[in-house]
Amino acid sequence: MTQKDIILETHNLTRYFGGLAAVDDVSIQIERNTLHAIIGPNGAGKTTLFNLISGVLKPTSGNVVYKGQDLTKLPVHRMIHMGLGRSFQITNIFPNLSAFENVRLAAQSMRGDNFKILRDPSKIEGCDDRSWDVLKQVGLFEKAMVPGRFLSHGDQRKLELGMILAPDPELLLLDEPTAGMAGEEVPELIDLIRAVQAQGSKTVLLVEHNMNVVMENADVITVMNHGKVLAEGKPAEIANNQEVQTAYLGGLYEIDVA
Amino acid sequence: MNKNKSFLSRNKGILIFLAVMLVLPFIIGLFEGSNPVAVWNNQGTFSKHLEGIGIEIFILAIFALSYDLLFGVTGMMSFGHTMFFAVAAYTTGIALKSFGLPLWQVLLIIVGTSIVQAFLFSIVLPRVKGVTFTMVTLGMASMFHIIVMSSDMIKWTGADVGLQGVPKPAFIDPTIERLRFYVVALLILVLVYIFYKRFIDSPTGRVCVSIRENESRAKMLGYNTTIFKVVVMLIASFTASIAGVLHTLYQPIVSPTIADLGYTVTGLLIVLIGGIATQSGAIVGAFVIKLLDLALRGIMKDSAPLVTGVVYVIFVLFVPYGIVGSLKLGGFKIKQGWQMLLERFGLKKAMPKEE
Numbered sequence A: 001m002t003q004k005d006i007i008l009e010t011h012n013l014t015r016y017f018g019g020l021a022a023v024d025d026v027s028i029q030i031e032r033n034t035l036h037a038i039i040g041p042n043g044a045g046k047t048t049l050f051n052l053i054s055g056v057l058k059p060t061s062g063n064v065v066y067k068g069q070d071l072t073k074l075p076v077h078r079m080i081h082m083g084l085g086r087s088f089q090i091t092n093i094f095p096n097l098s099a100f101e102n103v104r105l106a107a108q109s110m111r112g113d114n115f116k117i118l119r120d121p122s123k124i125e126g127c128d129d130r131s132w133d134v135l136k137q138v139g140l141f142e143k144a145m146v147p148g149r150f151l152s153h154g155d156q157r158k159l160e161l162g163m164i165l166a167p168d169p170e171l172l173l174l175d176e177p178t179a180g181m182a183g184e185e186v187p188e189l190i191d192l193i194r195a196v197q198a199q200g201s202k203t204v205l206l207v208e209h210n211m212n213v214v215m216e217n218a219d220v221i222t223v224m225n226h227g228k229v230l231a232e233g234k235p236a237e238i239a240n241n242q243e244v245q246t247a248y249l250g251g252l253y254e255i256d257v258a
Numbered sequence B: 001m002n003k004n005k006s007f008l009s010r011n012k013g014i015l016i017f018l019a020v021m022l023v024l025p026f027i028i029g030l031f032e033g034s035n036p037v038a039v040w041n042n043q044g045t046f047s048k049h050l051e052g053i054g055i056e057i058f059i060l061a062i063f064a065l066s067y068d069l070l071f072g073v074t075g076m077m078s079f080g081h082t083m084f085f086a087v088a089a090y091t092t093g094i095a096l097k098s099f100g101l102p103l104w105q106v107l108l109i110i111v112g113t114s115i116v117q118a119f120l121f122s123i124v125l126p127r128v129k130g131v132t133f134t135m136v137t138l139g140m141a142s143m144f145h146i147i148v149m150s151s152d153m154i155k156w157t158g159a160d161v162g163l164q165g166v167p168k169p170a171f172i173d174p175t176i177e178r179l180r181f182y183v184v185a186l187l188i189l190v191l192v193y194i195f196y197k198r199f200i201d202s203p204t205g206r207v208c209v210s211i212r213e214n215e216s217r218a219k220m221l222g223y224n225t226t227i228f229k230v231v232v233m234l235i236a237s238f239t240a241s242i243a244g245v246l247h248t249l250y251q252p253i254v255s256p257t258i259a260d261l262g263y264t265v266t267g268l269l270i271v272l273i274g275g276i277a278t279q280s281g282a283i284v285g286a287f288v289i290k291l292l293d294l295a296l297r298g299i300m301k302d303s304a305p306l307v308t309g310v311v312y313v314i315f316v317l318f319v320p321y322g323i324v325g326s327l328k329l330g331g332f333k334i335k336q337g338w339q340m341l342l343e344r345f346g347l348k349k350a351m352p353k354e355e
Helices: A046-053 A076-082 A099-108 A127-138 A153-165 A185-199 A211-217 A235-239 A242-249 B012-031 B036-040 B045-073 B082-097 B103-124 B130-149 B151-157 B178-200 B203-213 B215-220 B225-250 B261-274 B280-318 B322-329 B334-344
Strands: A006-017 A020-026 A029-031 A035-039 A061-066 A084-087 A171-175 A203-207 A220-225 A228-233
Touching (some): A035 A046, A035 A211, A046 A203, A084 A153, A153 A185, A185 A211, B012 B178, B045 B203, B045 B225, B082 B151, B082 B225, B178 B225, B203 B215
Antiparallel strands (some): A006 A029
């Protein structure tokens, strides 16, 4: 454990809902250029932890440090400018705008031309090109002019990923990107995430329910249960961890490592 | 998509409108037997009367455009919008009548008051949303209405009688130089329209649309949405104030009804009838509302508002996209339109919220 390049870490992060500690004294470190997954059974506090890291919720105590800065004190709209992109479990797009405009808005926010009130947006340097590139990357090039609400659920998830990618963040926070997707669409999206992470030398923090996805693709896995960190390590270590098997699967299933 | 279009082809519609409206008084003049020279010298009776109606429509359209920017484009449902209009109208009247200021100084004051008001509305922006924002704006506008109506202010505002006897600057006096006033009002409307079109399609305007669509998402994309809303508030406030100045300059009496909620609703109705967030809808809507009102008043005198009310309700029920919106879509699309209206009024969410 020497000389790790840590991009984001949490210190004793705790959040109470009433008397219940949804996240209890969690300290994790996320290394640069890795795909770090957080897994755990329902109600383990994964999403709460995610919301604490991404600033949707304020912690009861503890803090989140991203590149030396405390994220918990930052307004939401500043995060993206620090290289943090995030997506949520529930699809969150602009339903009446075209896929292209959805992505374009995401790209525009980084360019500093936001208050040129008489400018033609297509003349912002690199903004349209970037949007088309991202749409190609996530495979929505042909559907660029379709309003967000008319896209299939899987395409909406891809669009959401495109909106996160457009500003070119260093750290991607993804909360169950495959939630509600049809089975055959899942590998496609995961491959995409993996490719983005590897090619762009980005860091991905992934909260995931789908075990197979995580086991095959993550570099590091943190297992949570009852708001605490149960185990952390490489997929193989986690799969062989007796404690994890009992907690996560109630000892009923074997974790299938492909 | 409209990358290399020239100014002319981009604004073809409004420029045709400008040309038609400029020629119209002269053509009307021919029908009543006064030649163009007579119309030019403001001698035609009927053409002068029509110019007056035109001026009122242009003022309504400018007001509705500013309301549409707030409500239709950015999704801020304000019930106090008429305050911008009324404050400008009364400030102009009082400055001209009680202080005898020249018009250019009045205009400077109006710029000031519109900025102050926009910031007054903006103070509450980061704190309240949706219906609460609507109610707060209503409260602020009502406050101004009460001040205008109070008997302590009778010396300045004329209270419920209205502000009378405002001296009009000679070069734009609507009774003598009616045609000139008409052209000025028309040009202001066209300029506001072109500026609005440009603004809404600018990077700033696009963000405003995204705020309407899903504000929390816009924030997550890295936009400080409050600043964008303040910018829109400033533009809308200033535009509505211009309409207010024109109103005072044109009308013989500044009636306190313009400070009432009813006037904001007129703006809302114009937008709904013309078509939400279409800009040209505000102009079309203003024509429809004013002309329908005049026609019905001619037929049934004071009971006209009852009928117009029913007509509007039925119209909005069956043409939710408004005239321009329906034309653009090529159909009424009632069901889809209602979905859109419910979303706009904050009664239904297009996308589930996070958490």
